[in-house]
Amino acid sequence: MALRNIMGKRVGIGLMGSRALSTATCDVESGSAKSINLYSAINQALHVALETDPRAFVFGEDVSFGGVFRCTTGLADRFGKARVFNTPLCEQGIVGFGIGLAAMGNRAIAEIQFADYIYPAFDQIVNEAAKFRYRSGNQFNCGGLTIRAPYGAVGHGGHYHSQSPEAFFCHVPGIKVVIPRSPRQAKGLLLSCIRDPNPVVFFEPKWLYRLAVEEVPEHDYMLPLSEAEVIRQGSDITLVGWGAQLSIMEQACIEAEKDGISCELIDLKTLIPWDKETVEASVRKTGRVLISHEAPVTGGFGAEISASIVECCFLRLEAPVARVCGLDTPFPLVFEPFYMPTKNKILDAIKATVNY
Amino acid sequence: MGRQAGCSKGKGGSMHFYKKDSNFYGGHGIVGAQVPLGCGLAFAQKYSKDETVTFALYGDGAANQGQLFEALNISALWDLPAILVCENNHYGMGTAEWRAAKSPAYYKRGDYVPGLKVDGMDAFAVKQACKFAKEHAMKNGPIILEMDTYRYHGHSMSDPGSTYRTRDEISGVRQERDPIERVRKLILSHDLATEKELKDIEKEVRKEVDDAIAQAKESPMPEPSELFTNVYAKGLGVESFGADRKEVRATLP
Numbered sequence: 001m002a003l004r005n006i007m008g009k010r011v012g013i014g015l016m017g018s019r020a021l022s023t024a025t026c027d028v029e030s031g032s033a034k035s036i037n038l039y040s041a042i043n044q045a046l047h048v049a050l051e052t053d054p055r056a057f058v059f060g061e062d063v064s065f066g067g068v069f070r071c072t073t074g075l076a077d078r079f080g081k082a083r084v085f086n087t088p089l090c091e092q093g094i095v096g097f098g099i100g101l102a103a104m105g106n107r108a109i110a111e112i113q114f115a116d117y118i119y120p121a122f123d124q125i126v127n128e129a130a131k132f133r134y135r136s137g138n139q140f141n142c143g144g145l146t147i148r149a150p151y152g153a154v155g156h157g158g159h160y161h162s163q164s165p166e167a168f169f170c171h172v173p174g175i176k177v178v179i180p181r182s183p184r185q186a187k188g189l190l191l192s193c194i195r196d197p198n199p200v201v202f203f204e205p206k207w208l209y210r211l212a213v214e215e216v217p218e219h220d221y222m223l224p225l226s227e228a229e230v231i232r233q234g235s236d237i238t239l240v241g242w243g244a245q246l247s248i249m250e251q252a253c254i255e256a257e258k259d260g261i262s263c264e265l266i267d268l269k270t271l272i273p274w275d276k277e278t279v280e281a282s283v284r285k286t287g288r289v290l291i292s293h294e295a296p297v298t299g300g301f302g303a304e305i306s307a308s309i310v311e312c313c314f315l316r317l318e319a320p321v322a323r324v325c326g327l328d329t330p331f332p333l334v335f336e337p338f339y340m341p342t343k344n345k346i347l348d349a350i351k352a353t354v355n356y
Numbered sequence: 357m358g359r360q361a362g363c364s365k366g367k368g369g370s371m372h373f374y375k376k377d378s379n380f381y382g383g384h385g386i387v388g389a390q391v392p393l394g395c396g397l398a399f400a401q402k403y404s405k406d407e408t409v410t411f412a413l414y415g416d417g418a419a420n421q422g423q424l425f426e427a428l429n430i431s432a433l434w435d436l437p438a439i440l441v442c443e444n445n446h447y448g449m450g451t452a453e454w455r456a457a458k459s460p461a462y463y464k465r466g467d468y469v470p471g472l473k474v475d476g477m478d479a480f481a482v483k484q485a486c487k488f489a490k491e492h493a494m495k496n497g498p499i500i501l502e503m504d505t506y507r508y509h510g511h512s513m514s515d516p517g518s519t520y521r522t523r524d525e526i527s528g529v530r531q532e533r534d535p536i537e538r539v540r541k542l543i544l545s546h547d548l549a550t551e552k553e554l555k556d557i558e559k560e561v562r563k564e565v566d567d568a569i570a571q572a573k574e575s576p577m578p579e580p581s582e583l584f585t586n587v588y589a590k591g592l593g594v595e596s597f598g599a600d601r602k603e604v605r606a607t608l609p
Contacts, residue, residue: 088420088456158369160385333369334358335583
């Protein structure tokens with residue numbers, strides 16, 4: 001299945017008024033843009049981050065030579081080994097160390113080589129990073145911490161190179177979880193995450209590192225956090241997703257269009273704190289909602305969205321909230337095509353929901 | 357290769373070999389996670405008093421994982437017959453050991469646990485070391501073996517292996533320290549076999565490997581229903597139902 005550009009089109013965000021949780025936007029549209037892929041966009045964001053803040057650091061396993069996905073290319077050469085350095089193989093140590101660095105007012109950009117390896121650091125993220133500001137009564141914080149990790153299926157990753165662990169982190173008040181869908185989004189969102197005064201976990205869809213190519217502005221720009229984006233207007237059903245899954249959902253939307261079903265597609269972008277207003281407004285318009293993510297369905301973040309939507313829009317709903325997600329098994333190797341929430345599964349669910 | 361005839365019935369993948377009847381408790385994708393497991397195995401062995409030990413292998417990269425030191429402390433505290441083997445090939449994928457470890461003398465890192473440094477490219481040294489370590493572990497508790505070895509290829513399919521070291525280094529080691537070459541030279545110099553006999557053995561081995569590969573390729577992929585088996589113990593937990601197995605229901609015995 002070939003993938004081309006993921007639409008970077010921004011439909012007017014005049015849907016709702018002010019957004020209490022969003023962060024500042026810099027002007028995205030001005031200046032020149034170049035067609036680059038996802039890892040290059042992330043690389044640019046990191047270059048900008050280190051350039052604009054002399055107290056920003058990038059560290060992780062094998063990041064010095066450019067990293068296993070080339071996201072950190074050129075940083076060590078340009079900013080020196082004192083700011084861009086390899087760490088030993090110890091995720092818990094990397095994150096703990098990052099928390100300390102951030103607590104001293106620096107911007108610590110830690111890389112976890114694959115999201116599958118993030119679990120040794122889970123205690124540090126949940127018990128330390130998320131609660132530092134709270135438990136010290138705002139005397140201390142590690143807001144300068146940003147943890148980047150490639151996540152998601154890649155076709156041959158198997159158990160430990162394909163996981164989507166975002167749901168575990170969405171259960172932790174005190175951190176933010178952000179997932180970009182394309183190069184342009186990634187650069188702007190990553191810069192927002194780095195500059196956000198809260199610890200952020202930034203999951204990058206590794207499948208799109210080379211595959212997704214888009215026009216990305218060359219200058220420094222940020223995209224707002226906690227603001228979902230309606231990337232396709234529709235009137236019959238609302239689809240909510242994030243990251244690489246959106247491109248699959250978009251294909252399903254296009255197919256559904258041929259059957260006369262008008263689909264509205266929303267990119268959540270920030271998973272916590274998530275933009276309930278945009279999703280709610282859309283559901284009030286369409287009366288139906290379908291959520292799709294690669295992570296297993298039980299306890300996935302789709303469950304939270306579903307529960308929230310039912311709470312606010314129960315009487316408006318024309319059909320049960322549909323979830324098309326990964327199956328409740330460990331991420332398989334040869335069975336990956338069966339496990340994944342494919343375009344056809346989504347299309348089936350769209351039709352079932354619309355015809356309920 | 358993900359085939360039915362594979363050792364994990366095609367479900368584990370290339371990192372996950374297992375063989376129960378050889379007591380091979382498997383390869384682990386998350387490096388370092390296998391060391392506490394190994395110490396747990398050793399505890400069970402000590403309990404069962406069956407004079408067996410556990411070899412828990414890890415690399416120089418994984419040697420920096422915190423869980424290793426936790427396992428080491430527990431093994432030493434309870435005198436477990438655990439032998440921790442650090443296969444030091446000097447690179448944690450792309451990171452040289454001197455960049456990742458303050459003390460690259462991995463055999464000394466046990467502190468209160470004794471360690472032995474072994475030339476990992478010498479088959480006989482490795483054999484003797486393992487024998488010694490087994491005797492030691494059964495009497496005195498844990499011991500660390502550091503095997504000084506080398507990796508010719510990249511760490512994985514996506515690592516060319518040449519971006520962080522020179523090709524001269526790789527060919528140098530291959531020429532001077534290759535373990536199979538060393539044994540071959542010994543055999544020839546002691547007249548234990550002729551060149552021809554060695555070549556014949558090589559041919560036989562190559563054929564055995566080729567046959568195994570052919571057999572593996574012929575083996576069918578596992579059945580789609582296998583996607584759902586062994587998530588939990590059979591009949592005692594959750595089974596998947598529905599057209600695309602989306603519905604998950606608890607089944608009680």
